[in-house]
Amino acid sequence: MKSLKKYLDKIKPQFEPGGKLHAFQSVFDGFETFLFTPNETSKSGVHIHDSRDSKRTMIIVVLALMPCLLMGMYNAGYQNWLAAGQTEFPFWQLMGYGFFSILPAIVVTYVVGLGIEFIVAQWRGEEIQEGFLVTGILIPMICPIETPLWMLAVATAFSVIFAKEVFGGTGYNIVNIALITRAFLFFAYPASMSGDMVFIGRDSILGLGFNLPDTFTGATPLGQIATATGATQIVNINGEVTTLWDMFLGLIPGSFGETSTLCILVGALILLSTGIADWRIIVSVFVGGVVMSLIANWTATATYPASFLSVGEQLCLGGFAFAAVFMATDPVTAARTTVGKYIYGFLVGVIAILIRNYNSGYPEGAMLAVLLMNVFAPLIDYCVVQANINRRLKRIKA
C-alpha cells in the first residue's frame, strides 16, 4: 500500500491548479480519498472525530441492496426460463442470465451519473461526493428489465442535473434522485415502463436463456389486477396461481430488484442494525400501508379490483416494501425531525396503497407516494420546528 500511496503522491501535483491534468482534479481526488482516508486533521472545534463518514454510510446502503440485486438476477433468469416453458431451473445459468441482463444498465447509469457528478464537482471546485454510489445502483433495480439503455441514460442525466445539481448537489436535493429517474421514464416513455411487455427478459444473452416470441406477454401482479374486473386471481406467466409465498420470495414479474420482500427485509436488517436507516420511517410506512390496506379491503368494490388484495399481498407487491426500506428512508429527502419522521412514513404508506387501489392507471403507487411525501417533508418539518418555537415563546410569556 505504501508504494501505491507514494505513486499517488507523485502524480498528485499534475492534478493541482497549474498542472497539466488539472481538469481531472475532482476525479483524482475522488479516487485518492476512496483509496486512502484523508490525513487532514481537525483545525477547529473538536480534536477527534467519529470513524463513520459519508463513504461508509453510502457503501453500507449499497451492501444492503446486494441481496435484492442477487435475487433480481435469479428472478430475471427464472422468469425467462418459465416463459420459455422450461421445467428445470439451473441456478448458475439463471444467475448468469440475470447478471448479463442487468450489467449494461448498471454500467450505463454509473457512467452517465458519475460522469456528470465529476464534471460538476470539477466545475464547482469541490470534492466529488458519494451520493450517486447508491443512486446509481438503485436506478437499474427499480426499472423493468427491458428498459432501453438510452432511456436510462437520458433519465439519469435528467435527474442528476435537474433534480440534484441545480439544487446544489448531494444533500440539497428535494426529491429522491432514483425515484425521479423512474418517474421521468414512467411519464416520458410509458410504453417502455409499464404494460405486459417489459418485465420479463425476452432475448437470450450470450447463449444463456431463451428468445421469446414477439407476441409473448407477461404482466406483473398489479398489472393483472389493473386490467381485471372484480376480485381476481393472480397468476404467473403460465397461468398457474401465484401464492403469497411466491410474492414474498419474489419469484414474480416486476422491476428488477424490488420483487423479493424477503431480500428487502434482509436489507432492512442491515440498515437498521448499523443504524443507517431510521427505524421510525420504515415502521411507520408499514403501519400506514397496513392501515390503508385494511380500510380498502373492508370497503372493497368491483370498481377497484386492487382493493380485494389482502394486507399481506399489498405489502409484498409492487415495490411497496422496497420503497419503505430503501426509498422513504433517504435522509436527505425524508422528514428530518423525529416527530416528522413518523408522520412522513405513515403518509407514504397510506398514499402508496391509496394510489394503487383507486387509480388503476398508476399501479406503482409506492413511487409516487414517496415522491409526493418528499415534497411535503419540509412542510411536516416546518410544523414540528414551529411547535418547538411556540414552546419557547410560551415560556417567555409564562
Add this chain to the structure above:
Amino acid sequence: MSILLNIKKGLDLNLEGQIENPEIVGELKPTLIGVCPDDFHGLIPKAEVKEGDKVLAGDALLRDKNNPQVKVVSPVAGTVKAIVRGERRKIMNIVVEADYAEEGIKAFDVNTTDRTQIIDVLAQSGLLSMMVQRPYGVVPSPDATVRDIYVMAADTAPLAPSFDVELKGKEKELAKGVEVLSHLTSGKVYVARHESVKIADIPGAEMIDVKGHHPAALPGTVIANTSPINKGEIVWTLDGVTLARIGSLFLNGKVDWQTIVAIVGSEVKTPAYIKTVVGAQVDQLLAGKLKTESDIRIISGNVLTGKAVTKEEFLRAPYTQITVIPEGSHADEFMGWASMSPSKMSVSRSFPGHFLGRRFSPDARLLGGRRAMIMSGEYESVMPMDIMPEYLIKAILSRDIDKMEQLGIYEVIPEDFALAEYVDTSKLELQKVVSEGLDFMKKETE
C-alpha cells in the same frame, strides 16, 4: 432537597490514558506562566503592564476595554517577560517569569456584602473573568442583572479531572463562595454535581444531582433542563474551582491561583494529577511524561472543546487538564471507510469496536470529507436540550437573526455542540459555526 436531573441523551467517549490513581503525584512550580486573552471570550484586551514590569500574584495583566475594572491577573509574582503580539498587534500571550523567592500575593479589601463592591472585587481580582455569562458565552459584564448563577462541581468531558480531587478539603471556601455569589443574583445559586463525584451539600446553594453521560454536567445541559434561558435573561456560570477561589478570596483577601492539573491521554506515559499554577508552561508540565515527541497533538483542555497548543504555550483557562493524543497526519490509512478494525472508535454499530466496551486512542484526523448535512437526527441524539440543532445551525449559517432567536440561540454556546460535531458524519465545524453566529448576533443586537 436537591434537584434530580436524569440526562438520557449523550455519549461518553472512552479514551485511553485515564488516571488510575486519584492522588496528586507531584508539584511543579513553573518558571514561565502565560495568560492568553483569547480564553476570555468577549473581553477586548488592553495591556496593563509593560515588558520588564514587576508584578505580584493578583496584579492585573490585562483589562477589558469596555469595562476597565474587569481584569485578567497574573497567577504568580514575577517579571513580565514578554507581550506576544500577532496580526494587527493583537495580544496573543502575556508571559510572566515567576519568582517564588518572595511571598508576593496581592491582597484585596473584601469586607463587604454590597453587590457593587463584591462585583468590583471579583472584577479586580481576575475572578469575574474566569466566569461565563450566557447568552453568548462571554466574560460577565459587571452591570448585568443576573437571573441565576450555576456552578458546575463536576466535569463529564472525556478524561476530565475529578472534582473530588480538585476540591478536596475546600468545603469552607465553597460555602463562603456560595454565600458571596448569593449577593449577586436575585435568583438562586445552583451547584450541580454528577453521580461520579462525592461533593457534599453546600449550605445556601440549591444542589442539582445530575446523572447520565456527557454532556450531563455541561452548564448548557443543566440550565436547559432546570430553567432554560429566555430572551433578555442573563445567567452566569462558573466551575467549582473558581467558586473555591472566590471563597478563599473572601475568607483571606487573597486568591489562591494554584491548581491541580490532570495530565491525560493515550500519549502520556502515566496519566496523573499534578499540582501547579494556572497558566503553567506546557513544556514544563509535560517534561518526561510523554511516550513520544513526534506527531502528537497537545490539547489544553479536553478533546472536545480544548485548544491545541505547542509546548512553548501555556495551560489555558479555564481548563485543569492537558490531553495528549496522536496527531495522525501521516497515518495514510488504506480505505479507512471500509475498515472493520476493532480499534476504530465510533457510535456507529457498523464498527466492531462499538461493541467491545474498550478504550480507544483516536488521532486528530477528520476521518472523512466535509459534506453537506446528509444524515438526520445525529445532533439530537447527543444534545439533551429542547432545541432543534440542525435548524439552529442552518439559521446561523444564513445569518437569520429572527430564526436564531426563535430556535433558542440564547440557550447555547459552542461547547454545547461539541459532541454533535464529534458524531457528525458530514464533519461540519459546528462549534465554529455557533461561535461565529453568537458573535454576529451579539454585534447586531447591541
